[in-house]
Amino acid sequence: MSPTAPHPAPAPHGTHGSPEGDRLVGRSVRRREDPRLLTGRGRFVDDIALPGMLHAQFVRSTVAHARIAELDLDGIREVPGVVAVFDAADLGLADIAARLDRPLHEFVPTDMPILARDRVRYVGEPLAIVVARDAYAAEDGIEAAKVRYDILPPVVSDTAALAPGAPLVHDAAARNTLVDVAMFATEGIDDVFAAAPCVVEVHTTTGRQNALPLETRGAVAAWDAKEDQLVLHTCTQTPHQVRTVAAACLGLDERAVRVVVPDMGGGFGQKCVVGREEIAAAAAALRLGRPVKWIEDRKDALTASFLAREQRYDVRAAFAADGTILALDADVVCDMGAYSCYPFTAGIEPLMASAEMPSVYKVPAYRVRGRAVTTNKAPTAPYRGVSRPQYVMVVERLMERAARELGIDAVEIRRRNVITEFPYTGVNNITYDPGSYLESLDLCAKVLHDEGWYAAKEQAAAEGRHLGIGYSCFSERTGYGSTAFAARKMQVVPGFDISEVRMDTTGALTVTTGTQNHGQSHETTMAQIVADELHVDLGKVRIHQGDTERITYGWGTFASRSIVVGGSAVQRAAAKLGAKLVALGAHLMDAKPEDAELGAGCVRLRAEPERTVSYERIAEAAYLRSNLLPDGIEPGLSATASFDVFDDGTFSNATHGVVVELHEGTGRVEILRYVCVEDCGVAVNPQVVEGQCRGGIAQGIAGALFEQITYDAQGEPSATSFMDYKVPTAWEIPDVAIHHLETPCLFTTTGAKGAGEGGTIGAPAAVLNAVNDALAPTGVELDSTPITPETVQRALESRP
Template sequence: MTTEPKPSDGSLIGASVARQEDPRLVSGRGRFTDDLRLPGMLYAQFVRSRVAHGTVTSLDLAPVLEVPGVVAAYSADDLKLVDITARLDRPVSEFVPTGMPVLARDRVRYAGEPLAVVVARDPYAAEDGVEAAKVEYDLRQPVTSAAQALAPEATLVHDEAPANTLLDVSMFATEGIDEVFAEAGHVVTVNTSTGRQNALPLETRGAVAEWDDRDRQLSLTTSSQVPHQVRTVAAACLGMDESAVRVIVPDMGGGFGLKCVVGREEIVTAAAALRLRRPVKWTEDRKDALTASFLGREQHYDARAAFSAEGRLLALDADIVCDMGAYSCYPFTAGIEPMMASSEMPSVYRLPAYRVRARAVTTNKAPSAPYRGVSRPQYVQVVERLFERAARELGMDAVELRRRNLITEFPYTGVNNVTYDPGSYLESLNLCEQTMRDEGWYELRERAAAEGRHLGIGYSCFSERTGYGSKAFAQRKMEVVPGFDISEVRMDVSGALVVTTGTMSHGQSHETTFAQIAASELGLELSRVRVHQGDTNRVTYGWGTYASRSVSIGGSAVRRAARQLGEKLCAIAAARWDVPVAEVELGRAAVRHRADGAQLTFAELADVAYLKSHLLPPELEPGLSETASFDVSTDGTFSNATHGTVVELHPGTGQVEILRYVCVEDCGVAINPRVVDGQTRGGIAQGVAGALFERITYDDQGEPSATSFMDYKVPTALETPEVSVHHLETPCAFTETGAKGVGEGGTIGAPAAVLNAVNDALTPTGVELDSTPVTPETVARALEHAS
């Protein structure tokens, strides 16, 4: 069931119109990177390290060249590419930059690290060539956990990173916080870990590169959320002007953050095409995607919270360690997860005193990239566990304890120096709980207990900072500061509209929602608007899609540009009628004279702008094209939600069955509520995956445990619950449309809600679980303890 707002003014904003992308995608006419076929195309695959840590003593590619069908094989010494290095503008005592070689040279730092590229006439010959490569290593002791990395005398992953620490920051140390803990009526602690995960987009990474002699430009088609960043890094690594590199992103089958950083393989593919002057394609296979691609999520928290006897949250103290793998990702660096957790951990609660230390630790594992939610699923899990534990110690209902501490007056500036814009924190909690009670789940839980069954109800409350502008990113002291986005809105002679955007859809329905924004602003039919994205030749610059920024920032740029175009259309019409601009207004695909109702259609006005420009007044230039940018000047916008879930634990198997899932979310103005529902449900599925299923572990030699779907457990439709989504709407004052981002919220709230429900069901056992994923073995042992 979905409760959605309805537009009352005939506007397309707030309307659940059908997705414009679907006819193409569901009929198999989508065009993805691997679909690209070019004359003379060659195929690339990578020789990868088979050890987690070692010095390369010999790399022999001569046998590779003897394999039938192999055209070339290149090592780092052959291609001589500049390292990819992401930096923060922080002292070396806080942050250590580490270059990531595009191909490993003398040192390998994780199993699967690329050492050389093999280029062949077909994919099978490329695979055979990879197998023929001969590599010898002087093995080093691998570092396979954060605890091992931080141990005294630990092997160094990077010689320049003492104590294997890439980032170490202490923030928000409120004066007198120790005294607050000493005098508090109740202090509760949580020690928790979360499993390492793969973002697992349906489409793996891939790239097709081709040199164009006519345009003197390298064209790189790739599955990326950040085409302009790929262009910047590719040009730098290859020693080319950026204008000589064009990055194109066609349809993309998911990204979830994995593709919002620059990968090494796409740069090497481009270098091979440049060198051979032939098209080269690389498509990542699933084994490499699971083991050697960017991963995420592995974090550990030691946290404690102080509460008064009346249940008021007094202080929060946390030590956060994030296992970021072997390298910093570009452009966000290894600081992305610990700094996200540090700055936003107070979440939706009033907090007088706060102290946090956060570290990014390097290990001999595939490097981490942002993954949907970026630390928020983890710290929300920690904070919500602290509230559950405090409620038990205080003898209070956990929902009531949350009520007493939720932020209710806005704007609210927290102890973390972040200002939260208006939201519906209390309203979402109340509606979620009331829905659960109205459906009878509390009564069912009591009846189940009497029957010896184990049912539990769990909640999580959270906010999601969305629409990070340059101000928010600059606070992290990033050397590369993302933020703004640019849109061009261009009307052709027929009166149809083309919208370009620097954001990049990988399933979020930009072709629909951005068209809705532009069409609503100009009074056009949706079918007359086309959205272009993912081409660095068409868009001046853009920061791509991540951090729930697309509609809030990219959509705001679209609306600004559309508004400017509407103003020009009105100016042309006013000139044709020889009246002041104030006497005309936009109508439906036309400009209307306010006094007599006369109209000039957009096509008629476009005819003047393009084909009869001599009729334009001197202050107006020919053509109908407007460009606008947008950046959030505040700390960001804050969506919020409450998740509630009901689980049943099955003795013997330890299975956790989700019986009910309710989400009450507020993302400001929902441009398309049906799209929001899809984002929410997909995010919850990924959050459930982290709570109950997905985890990559490593053996003592640094070999990953999950090399296929036989080993990496992913929830199917059978394990994914039906989700009821209820919409609240608190329009944002800082975006052009009133919209806030929503892409990550489902993932953020789900782990805590599921874990709290599991612990509620375990109440009779006396066992409490704080870490995820919760495995059947753990649940079965807990239930056996009860019996």
């Protein structure tokens, strides 16, 4: 097993690192984005104002399931300020098509029309786009639409969708099932259960959530006559994929579409898929020959945008008398809403859960069935963690239940089952690289013991109060490469990334990367990697992202891939440029390349380090005095490199420990202490990692205790504003103590693993286990989220 050690204390904040002995990677240098963003100088989609720009909004369905009997748009055209209104027939756009290479009994495709044509399948589905001189007139225009529906019975739950004789959301999807895959089935597993001394079950549901980025979706589309090109400014995590789909839907050459992402206020996965509205806005701009802006309002963001998380698990586990897990048997059903998202399809949640459910534990026998059902709700997109918050919660509940049944301490039963020898190939055919699964568990438990929380729990019980302590131990596969996505049989296979590093005549560096920053501090962390590799001051490095004309290609930012994949590509490109600098520098010093090396902003001779040639002089020769270049070296100073993660990739890991108090009379769950012990390999910037942990934990707590969108029998969503969608504030989110462990990754050039999703993955299980620990005297156990005050209060009232 690889050695694991506490991360060194962060260095003092600063923007400059010594190009020689004081490496920037591993230091909490200040975020370079902050001066711009904190002083209001950021530029977001809604800040864009172009000459002659028009504003768009959408006529949306007010019913969940119906045939469109009549769509009368004439009244809209008479509204003052309205310039045009288009329906599906007017625009004639191709559908968004997401595909898996699976047989029809495993996967049923459901193309998503840009605007609904004959049928609507959820409240909020766009029917027509209204374009007006200002945003107010566009909203007025929407009110003038007249739509007559032939109502169809809606399907509003996974159980209703699967019921015999249920109405079909899509005629091609029998039993309303889009994905039905049995990925693993260990031979003899039923015999294992039959002979096991202890079998425990968990039946759980998790609430439908909104990823809720601070900045809603939006787009500004305009035609550039000089370049003969559509320019689409939009807040997407995947600009190249938006370009590909926009070109296909609009019938344009891909060269004729340029996607530009300005500053972006969050995405969390919701913006890593291609939506309908930005394509419709682009089509309207082409038709009208004028720029068109669309900004999603909060009501539409809550109800009609991509949602996530609504899942049901029926799982059982077999344990030996000593607490060793023997087998895991799971049935996973994910409510994916009305359509498959591009490019991941409706398989994103059930396939993730099925492939990775064994998590950090040595499970010798495994069987799982994963299904995606379609319902009359807004479609599902990835949301930070993608099924892992759910299946980790299920597996951790199984551990807790088995510990109680067998009379084993809840931490001890985990110790007996976590993976400790690496590499470890699991029953799910995934190979786990070295991690600190046991070390993180032990350290987290030690922190809570040393801080006196176990004693505090006993004291509270004596006083009639209800304190509980809960844990979750988990891994997070990060930086999925082409191999992992290909295993899902995706027709569009994400994975690699490409970077170019270019030096100008002043020695300054321009770096492009296909990743897409929307809060992850890429302008800082990527620059740290390049500055270290080329021994330059951080201020000499500038990162460019989010422009399909400037960036060769990239898959954007999702699945904790940016530093794992994008950072490795950046490092490789910087190393290639460094090799060219050494070759040129050695030539200018009449030496051989093997006798030279990079120094502080220079190339120097190994044997005579006082003999140097500066980067500026090398750049002058490369660009302005090419007659000085040796044979075989082309003018200019740039290098391009790619990186992909092959095989099964790399796994970050963590343990979360939570102390809660349950308040009688209100049922309020108060989090008294939250400890996170995380290991994401080499932390390029520890402060950034901590920010990711804290933000993720806040979202995990939100799912555990607060956030949920429900639907009535007619498919009407319950939460259309923040009055109904309960988003936690700083008052409900505790301070989080973060402890770093570091197991360097064997596959990435930087030793880093991903850090974007772990906080969200671990929080629901830890909070739920803590609540159940506090409820132990009542005999009531909760297995579903969100945990409402009403549920807690009823449980407290039922105590003996």
